[in-house]
Amino acid sequence: MMRRHLLLLSKNLQTVANGRVQHCRRLHQSLVQKTAQTGDNHEEKPEYPGSKQLKFVHQLELLDPDKEPGIPVYRVMDRKGKIVQHEGGNEDPNLDKDTVTKMYHDMTALNTMDKILYESQRQGRISFYMTNFGEEGTHIGSAAALKPQDWVYGQYREAGVLMWRGFTLDQFMDQCYGNSGDMGLGRQMPVHYGSKDLNFVTISSTLATQMPQAAGSAYAIKRSGKDACVICYFGEGAASEGDAHAAFNFAATLECPIIFFCRNNHFAISTPSSEQYKGDGIASRGSGYGMRTIRVDGNDVFATYNAVRAARDVCVKEQKPVLIEAMTYRVGHHSTSDDSSAYRSVDEVSYWDKQDTPIARLRQYMVNKGWWDDDAELAWKNESRIRVMKAFERAEAKKKPNPMLLFTDVYKDMEPHILKQQQQMKEHVMKYKDKYPLDKYEKMTD
Amino acid sequence: MASLAAKILHRPNIFKVLGANRVCHSLNSSKRTHFTYVPEVPKQEHGETAKSNLVQSVNSALDIALGNDPTAVILGEDVSFGGVFRCTVGLKDKYGADRVFNTPLSEQGIVAFGIGLAVAGATAVTEIQFADYIFPAFDQITNEASKFRYRTGNLFDCGNLTIRTPCGAVGHGALYHSQSPEAFFAHIPGIKVVIPRGSNQAKGLLLSCIRDENPCVFFEPKILYRSAIEEVPTGDYTIPLGKAEIVVEGSDVTLLGYGTQVHVLIEVATMAKEQLGVSCEVIDLRTILPYDIETICNSVIKTGRLVVSHEAPVTMGFATEIATAVQEECFLNLEAPIQRVCGYDTPFAHVFEPFYMPDKWRVIEAIKRVVNF
Numbered sequence: 118m119m120r121r122h123l124l125l126l127s128k129n130l131q132t133v134a135n136g137r138v139q140h141c142r143r144l145h146q147s148l149v150q151k152t153a154q155t156g157d158n159h160e161e162k163p164e165y166p167g168s169k170q171l172k173f174v175h176q177l178e179l180l181d182p183d184k185e186p187g188i189p190v191y192r193v194m195d196r197k198g199k200i201v202q203h204e205g206g207n208e209d210p211n212l213d214k215d216t217v218t219k220m221y222h223d224m225t226a227l228n229t230m231d232k233i234l235y236e237s238q239r240q241g242r243i244s245f246y247m248t249n250f251g252e253e254g255t256h257i258g259s260a261a262a263l264k265p266q267d268w269v270y271g272q273y274r275e276a277g278v279l280m281w282r283g284f285t286l287d288q289f290m291d292q293c294y295g296n297s298g299d300m301g302l303g304r305q306m307p308v309h310y311g312s313k314d315l316n317f318v319t320i321s322s323t324l325a326t327q328m329p330q331a332a333g334s335a336y337a338i339k340r341s342g343k344d345a346c347v348i349c350y351f352g353e354g355a356a357s358e359g360d361a362h363a364a365f366n367f368a369a370t371l372e373c374p375i376i377f378f379c380r381n382n383h384f385a386i387s388t389p390s391s392e393q394y395k396g397d398g399i400a401s402r403g404s405g406y407g408m409r410t411i412r413v414d415g416n417d418v419f420a421t422y423n424a425v426r427a428a429r430d431v432c433v434k435e436q437k438p439v440l441i442e443a444m445t446y447r448v449g450h451h452s453t454s455d456d457s458s459a460y461r462s463v464d465e466v467s468y469w470d471k472q473d474t475p476i477a478r479l480r481q482y483m484v485n486k487g488w489w490d491d492d493a494e495l496a497w498k499n500e501s502r503i504r505v506m507k508a509f510e511r512a513e514a515k516k517k518p519n520p521m522l523l524f525t526d527v528y529k530d531m532e533p534h535i536l537k538q539q540q541q542m543k544e545h546v547m548k549y550k551d552k553y554p555l556d557k558y559e560k561m562t563d
Numbered sequence: 564m565a566s567l568a569a570k571i572l573h574r575p576n577i578f579k580v581l582g583a584n585r586v587c588h589s590l591n592s593s594k595r596t597h598f599t600y601v602p603e604v605p606k607q608e609h610g611e612t613a614k615s616n617l618v619q620s621v622n623s624a625l626d627i628a629l630g631n632d633p634t635a636v637i638l639g640e641d642v643s644f645g646g647v648f649r650c651t652v653g654l655k656d657k658y659g660a661d662r663v664f665n666t667p668l669s670e671q672g673i674v675a676f677g678i679g680l681a682v683a684g685a686t687a688v689t690e691i692q693f694a695d696y697i698f699p700a701f702d703q704i705t706n707e708a709s710k711f712r713y714r715t716g717n718l719f720d721c722g723n724l725t726i727r728t729p730c731g732a733v734g735h736g737a738l739y740h741s742q743s744p745e746a747f748f749a750h751i752p753g754i755k756v757v758i759p760r761g762s763n764q765a766k767g768l769l770l771s772c773i774r775d776e777n778p779c780v781f782f783e784p785k786i787l788y789r790s791a792i793e794e795v796p797t798g799d800y801t802i803p804l805g806k807a808e809i810v811v812e813g814s815d816v817t818l819l820g821y822g823t824q825v826h827v828l829i830e831v832a833t834m835a836k837e838q839l840g841v842s843c844e845v846i847d848l849r850t851i852l853p854y855d856i857e858t859i860c861n862s863v864i865k866t867g868r869l870v871v872s873h874e875a876p877v878t879m880g881f882a883t884e885i886a887t888a889v890q891e892e893c894f895l896n897l898e899a900p901i902q903r904v905c906g907y908d909t910p911f912a913h914v915f916e917p918f919y920m921p922d923k924w925r926v927i928e929a930i931k932r933v934v935n936f
Contacts, residue, residue, distance in 0.1 A: 301714065301716040301718070304713060304714055305714050309714070311718050319714060319718060319719055321706070321714060323702065323707065326702065326703060326706065329671065329675030329679065330679035330682065330707065333677060333678060333681075333682070334682055336636075336680060336685075337683035340634070340636075340661060340685065341684075360671055360702075363671050363672030363675065364672070366667045366672065367666060367667060525717075526713045526716065526717045527713050527752050527753050528712075528753065529775075529777055533857075534853055534856070535752075535853075
């Protein structure tokens with residue numbers, strides 16, 4: 118009985134197995150026939166794990182970036198400050214009068230401060246300066262779209278972000294003078310601002326180093342569960358650094374809530390962007406790293422605002438990075454150590470200075486709205502100039518910090534060998550008092 | 564920058580060959596390893612102990628660091644599966660993939676990402692796969708990490724950053740798996756540079772580095788990973804940074820080194836006693852920056868003679884700093900010129916390693932020079 122059952126079972130199994138074999142043979146034969154007929158196999162799919170690629174192609178074609186369309190420039194208002202209509206309406210963020218007025222105030226105050234500090238460097242009153250001419254819109258538009266708890270890592274031409282966040286004129290000036298009011302204790306060159314209260318990480322001169330750091334901070338913020346993200350500003354020249362590559366790649370693979378904000382102002386000192394890269398600007402690199410990307414009109418404060426707001430949403434809700442490339446033009450010299458007429462025409466600069474500035478565009482918008490007129494302009498110009506001049510005078514009157522501060526903060530606590538050197542310096546300077554500019558510094562106390 | 568060779572050499576089955584001194588490169592198998600490991604007796608106050616090699620002690624330190632500090636993360640190339648030297652084994656499973664994670668293959672990215680984590684208040688323990696590949700991150704270490712607190716006026720800092728990296732000779736590591744780059748880092752105010760000589764130290768010093776409020780570079784002599792077997796406290800303990808340790812007391816010559824080289828010096832001290840009747844004091848520097856000048860000078864004041872030894876090339880190696888500082892502080896006590904027994908000023912060559920190393924014969928020769936001066 119048992120044996121019969123077993124025999125039957127094994128027979129059944131054999132039938133099933135034979136059926137499978139036959140099925141497989143039929144399938145194989147049909148494939149062989151198909152291959153024989155057409156000479157290829159279009160059903161195979163690539164199985165390589167290193168790519169998202171989905172299909173084979175059977176004709177050789179090199180991808181030619183020059184044949185791809187450039188990434189378009191997102192814009193909200195035209196050069197006359199008029200909101201541009203599209204089929205579905207328009208993209209006006211409809212910010213209220215107070216917000217827009219603050220945008221305008223901050224952009225113009227920054228402009229005024231730039232003019233005065235630039236001149237003061239020419240007179241040898243501060244050692245160095247870098248203006249923000251032409252790029253005020255990228256600063257204010259982006260800063261306005263962020264929340265105060267969002268962290269900022271900058272390059273050096275983003276003073277407007279600090280202005281928006283409430284960094285005072287005195288704080289700007291104190292840093293440039295390296296006086297006793299400077300929170301950085303006079304250690305860094307001018308325009309290397311920073312503020313813990315405003316979540317603005319102190320600037321350093323080394324280009325692009327802040328980019329992968331910003332990604333790391335974004336990762337820490339993500340793990341902390343806070344409703345915050347990081348924005349990291351850099352120029353198109355800095356984007357050529359290896360650190361930029363590291364930053365994009367780390368941010369994408371480690372899913373960091375960070376907005377990479379590139380100020381593409383066409384120049385890295387004297388090097389035009391045509392000598393900086395051959396691709397479609399910086400924005401075209403975004404998808405290569407797997408990042409959402411947009412290119413905006415950097416002289417359009419609302420386009421910048423909208424893009425950063427949307428990017429912030431992606432960061433906070435999806436915990437992913439976004440790349441924004443703001444197209445703009447560096448109207449001023451690279452710095453006070455640079456004469457840009459040595460490498461570009463005055464006409465070219467004049468176009469951007471006269472025909473298309475972020476400040477003029479926003480003013481037109483406000484005039485169109487009935488929020489601004491010539492009287493208001495004149496009054497504000499005078500007021501902001503007086504404010505800047507007063508802060509300037511106050512900063513110039515302050516003494517430099519205590520020279521003993523040369524030695525603190527190298528480490529958390531002063532290490533014995535540094536303490537020893539501090540004492541040596543003090544003893545030496547006391548011995549040669551008349552050889553050192555002690556009168557310009559706070560009293561040298563321990 | 565971590566080379567393909569590194570990847571291939573350090574696949575788990577192969578790295579055993581690199582780490583274990585019993586199975587060596589054919590050229591080296593005929594000769595003994597250049598040192599004999601001297602186990603350290605753990606301090607009683609550090610509690611219960613278990614037999615452990617350096618890999619396990621590093622792993623234990625990392626385990627404790629992650630366990631005590633919810634912000635702590637470990638990142639680097641291949642750390643997720645346990646690391647090419649197995650130092651991070653089991654940690655991802657225990658603490659989660661968001662805390663122990665692989666990064667893209669970019670050293671500048673790893674250190675910078677770690678800086679960013681630390682600036683935002685997290686504890687970042689980064690790994691550079693070999694000290695030879697730390698140079699792409701040199702800018703981030705020297706211009707950024709080390710200067711962060713200073714240049715911001717203490718508004719921001721990355722004191723919670725630790726960079727771990729395997730260093731030193733391994734028998735057959737050639738140019739890019741053998742380097743001892745500590746002197747490059749000793750010239751950077753703002754960081755701490757630490758090298759343990761064994762498993763006990765590795766754990767205690769690494770925990771100190773992780774908790775220290777300054778960025779630290781922690782070099783792990785990779786030849787000790789498997790060979791440094793000794794009793795290691797299983798619990799949480801730290802060894803202070805910036806303090807040297809007198810390993811062998813003596814009265815005639817001071818021998819100073821760090822990392823693997825300390826074991827060479829301990830053996831030489833015995834040889835000197837037996838063969839020359841010379842009493843050597845062996846000091847393990849442990850922290851390269853800031854270094855413990857006091858312990859060194861006290862010893863030299865006593866002995867009047869100093870031999871400094873390290874694997875790294877001699878010119879501008881850390882021995883140069885020690886020699887100068889001791890000469891300044893102990894001029895009247897010195898009975899002989901300070902000797903440097905170091906690697907030669909060449910790259911680290913593959914088949915010539917036995918001739919490159921500052922081995923015990925070269926050190927004993929230096930001792931003969933100072934006592935016969």
